[in-house]
Amino acid sequence: MACTIVLFDEVKVKYLKQKEENKDGQICKVEVRRVSEEAQLTILQQNCIVFCKCTISSESEHCRAGECIYLINVHGDNSVLLTFSAIDDCCFAANISICCFKPNVKSVFDKRTEESSAAQYFQFYGYLSQQQNMMQDYIRTGTYQKAMLQNYINFRDKVVLDVGAGSGILSFFAMQAGARKVYAVEASTMAEHTKKLVSCSQYAGRIVVIPGKIEEITLPEKVDVIISEPMGYMLFNERMLETFLHAKKFLNQPNGLMFPTMGDLHVAPFSDELLYMEQFTKANFWYQQSFHGVDLSPLRDDAVEEYFKQPIVDTFDVRILMAKSVKHTVNFLSAHEEDLHRIEIPLRYTAHTSGTVHGLAFWFDIAFIGTINTVWLSTSPTESLTHWYQVRCLFRSPLFIKAGEVLLGKVVLSISNRRQSYDVDIEAMVESTGCKAENSLDLKNPFFHYTGQPPAPPAG
Numbered sequence: 044m045a046c047t048i049v050l051f052d053e054v055k056v057k058y059l060k061q062k063e064e065n066k067d068g069q070i071c072k073v074e075v076r077r078v079s080e081e082a083q084l085t086i087l088q089q090n091c092i093v094f095c096k097c098t099i100s101s102e103s104e105h106c107r108a109g110e111c112i113y114l115i116n117v118h119g120d121n122s123v124l125l126t127f128s129a130i131d132d133c134c135f136a137a138n139i140s141i142c143c144f145k146p147n148v149k150s151v152f153d154k155r156t157e158e159s160s161a162a163q164y165f166q167f168y169g170y171l172s173q174q175q176n177m178m179q180d181y182i183r184t185g186t187y188q189k190a191m192l193q194n195y196i197n198f199r200d201k202v203v204l205d206v207g208a209g210s211g212i213l214s215f216f217a218m219q220a221g222a223r224k225v226y227a228v229e230a231s232t233m234a235e236h237t238k239k240l241v242s243c244s245q246y247a248g249r250i251v252v253i254p255g256k257i258e259e260i261t262l263p264e265k266v267d268v269i270i271s272e273p274m275g276y277m278l279f280n281e282r283m284l285e286t287f288l289h290a291k292k293f294l295n296q297p298n299g300l301m302f303p304t305m306g307d308l309h310v311a312p313f314s315d316e317l318l319y320m321e322q323f324t325k326a327n328f329w330y331q332q333s334f335h336g337v338d339l340s341p342l343r344d345d346a347v348e349e350y351f352k353q354p355i356v357d358t359f360d361v362r363i364l365m366a367k368s369v370k371h372t373v374n375f376l377s378a379h380e381e382d383l384h385r386i387e388i389p390l391r392y393t394a395h396t397s398g399t400v401h402g403l404a405f406w407f408d409i410a411f412i413g414t415i416n417t418v419w420l421s422t423s424p425t426e427s428l429t430h431w432y433q434v435r436c437l438f439r440s441p442l443f444i445k446a447g448e449v450l451l452g453k454v455v456l457s458i459s460n461r462r463q464s465y466d467v468d469i470e471a472m473v474e475s476t477g478c479k480a481e482n483s484l485d486l487k488n489p490f491f492h493y494t495g496q497p498p499a500p501p502a503g
Contacts, residue, residue: 051072051073051074051075051127051132052072052128053070053128054070054071054072054073054086054125054126054127054128054132055068055069055070055071055125055126055128056068056069056070056071056073056086056094056095056123056124056125056126057123057124057126058094058095058121058122058123058124059121059122059123059124068124068126069088069094070089071086071087071088071089071094072086072087072089073085073086073087073125074086074087081098081099081100082098082099082100083096083097083098083099084096084097084098084099084115084117084123086123095117095123097115097117099115103115103116103117104116107133107261107263108124109126109263110130110133110263110264111126111127111128111129111130111132111133112124112125112126112127112133113125113127113133129248129251130248130251130263131238131251131252131253133263134226134251134253134260134261134262134263150256150258150259151258151285151289151380152256152257152258152259152286153258155282155285155458155461156282156461156462156463157460157461157462160461160462160463161463164281164463165230165231165232166231168207168209168231168233169231169232169233170233171210171233171236174209174210174233174236176430177209177272177430178210178212180429180430182420182426182427182428182429183272183420183429183430184212186411186418186419186420187212187213187216187270187272187302187411187420188216188219189418190302190303190411190413190416190418190420191213191216191217191219191220191270191302191411192216192219192220193413193415193416193418194220194411194413194414194415194416194418195220195221195415196413196414196415197220197268197300197413197414197415198217198220198221198222198268199220199221199222200221200222200223201221201222201223201266201267201268202222202223202224202225202226202264202265202266202267202268203217203222203224203225203226203266203267203268203269203270204225204226204228204262204266204268204269204270204290204293204294205217205225205226205227205228205270205271206228206257206269206270206271206273206286206287206290207228207229207230207257207271207272207273207283207286207287208227208228208229208234208237208252209229209231209233209237209272210233210236210237210240211227211229211237211240211241211250211252213270213271213272214227214237214241214246214250214270215244215246215250216270217268217270218246218249218250222249222268223249224249224250224251225246225249225250225251226251226253226262226266227241227250227251227252227253228253228255228256228257228260229252229253229254230254230255230256230257234252234253234254235254237252238252256286257286257289257290258286258289262293265293265294265295266293266294266295266299267294267295267298267299267300268299268300268301268302269287269290269291269293269294269299269300269301269302270301270302271283271286271287271290271302271303273286273287274303274306274407274409274431275431276354276356276431276432276434276486276489277308277354277405277407277434277456277467277486278306278308278373278407279308279383279386279456279465279486280464280465280486280487281463281464282383282458282463282464282465284306284373284375284383285380285383287301287375288375288378288379288380288383289380299376300413301375301376302411302413303375303409303410303411303420304374304375304376304410304411304412305372305373305374305375305376305409305410305412306372306373306375306407306408306409306410307370307371307372307373307407307408307409307410308370308371308373308388308405308406308407309368309369309370309405309406309407309408309423310368310369310370310371310388310390310403310404310405310454311364311365311366311367311368311369311392311403311404312364312365312366312392312394312400312402312403312404312444312450312471313359313363313364313365313400313401313402313403313404313435314363314365314398314399314400314401314501315359315363315401315402315435315501316399316401316502317499317502318355318401318435318437318492319401319402319437319441322347322350322351322437323347323350325346325350326343326346326347326349326350327343328346329342329343329345329346330343347439350490351437351439351482351484352482352483352484352485352488353484353485353488353489353490354434354435354436354467354484354485354486354489354490355434355435355436355437355489355490355492356432356433356434356489356490356491356492356493357432357433357435357491357492357493357494357498358424358428358432358433358493358498359404359424359433359435359498360424360498360499360500360501361424361425362500362501363404363501364404364424365392365394365395365396365398365400365444366392366393366394366395366450367392367393367395369388369389369390369391369392371386371388384457384458385455385456385457385458386454386455386456386457386465387453387454387455387456388453388454388455389452389453390403390450390451390452390453390454390471391449391450391451392449392450393447393448393449393450394444394445394446394447394448394449394450395446396446397443397444397445397446398443398444399441399442399443399444400438400441400442400443400444400450400471400480401437401438401441402435402436402437402438402441402469402482403435403436403454403469403471404424404433404434404435404436405433405434405435405436406421406422406423406424406431406433406434407422407431408420408421408422408423424498432493434489436467436469436482436484437482438469438471438480438481438482439480439481439482440480441480442471442472442473442478442479442480443473443478444473448473448474448475449473449474449475450471450472450473450474451471451472451474452469452470452471452472453469453470454467454468454469455467455468456486460487462487463487464485464486464487465486465487466483466484466485466486467483467484467485467486468481468482468483468484469481469482469483469484470482
């Protein structure tokens with residue numbers, strides 16, 4: 044049975060009895076031991092003598108009584124008033140207990156996410172090496188810092204929420220821009236590293252690290268600005284954008300700000316015979332009729348289907364694109380979580396060159412719209428490469444199109460599972476001939492094709 048044990052030092056404890064004069068508060072250690080749907084609260088005096096011990100459950104009454112103060116009813120008419128030495132300790136104590144007060148209520152995140160997927164996801168982002176990989180994407184990191192510093196007027200003396208804070212780098216940028224306080228919420232074990240960074244910095248006490256999921260935690264106040272880096276491959280992968288939108292419940296409306304403010308997903312048809320044949324060549328391994336005496340050919344069609352279900356993550360020469368991209372925009376200030384459960388993008392292109400359309404290419408741009416400047420972060424193939432690369436989805440059977448002809452179609456991103464990703468359905472039709480192409484892909488299972496070499500120009 045899973046058990047969470049947290050020890051808080053230097054907590055001023057006042058034991059309240061309804062029919063007695065209140066005792067003076069004393070400095071104690073407070074241990075919260077959460078097991079399943081209950082939490083054991085143990086208060087230890089400085090000499091380690093147990094001052095109070097009780098069980099917190101769904102029957103317990105509780106409330107936040109101040110920025111660092113938490114009140115819990117423990118025995119009938121008796122209560123304890125806990126005054127923590129730091130606001131982040133108070134937030135953490137409240138948030139690890141909240142599931143015990145509402146044991147049968149699943150959070151929005153838990154409803155939409157398989158337990159195994161969440162465990163793998165948070166383990167991945169709990170590694171310093173993964174945080175380093177993102178931080179060393181200097182386009183990403185530098186653009187975030189630039190967006191905040193250039194719009195310092197939106198951060199000066201403001202309260203900021205950092206959603207999925209990771210290493211806390213965005214929280215530090217918010218402080219550099221003049222924020223009064225930042226709540227840095229991080230659900231992975233990276234939160235412990237972030238606490239260490241903050242405690243050793245000049246912003247200790249002003250950046251408050253809160254371990255937990257944004258869908259499950261509480262904050263002691265509303266915030267003026269929400270910052271986050273919630274983008275995945277093709278913008279929407281990992282479904283972190285839904286968490287970003289969910290965080291608006293903490294935002295001061297209607298003047299609150301979100302950084303990033305909006306995102307554009309671009310879709311364009313491309314021609315790449317080498318990539319298309321590479322996928323077929325890999326699948327043809329299963330066409331062998333005597334592999335060490337074994338006939339593999341019954342699995343060849345299954346192999347083709349599997350390889351073509353994989354979105355391909357890499358970069359490419361922009362000259363393989365056969366038409367100007369179609370853009371789908373999401374305004375994070377006005378969008379709702381439900382808007383991202385099914386995303387349909389109608390397509391209409393006029394081909395600027397003749398050739399074979401092998402699939403659709405995807406990339407995204409995000410905008411930080413501040414009072415002073417609008418700053419863009421682009422993952423376009425015409426811009427410097429980022430750790431998001433670009434994504435290409437192949438058709439099972441390609442189409443031929445002539446320059447000037449119209450290509451119609453659509454892209455549908457839908458949720459048919461709880462694995463923090465999307466199924467991607469693509470289809471296209473040459474308007475003049477009626478010839479069609481389509482495919483269904485699994486964004487959770489991409490093929491990482493990037494070689495580190497400059498992309499090859501189109502043949503011919």
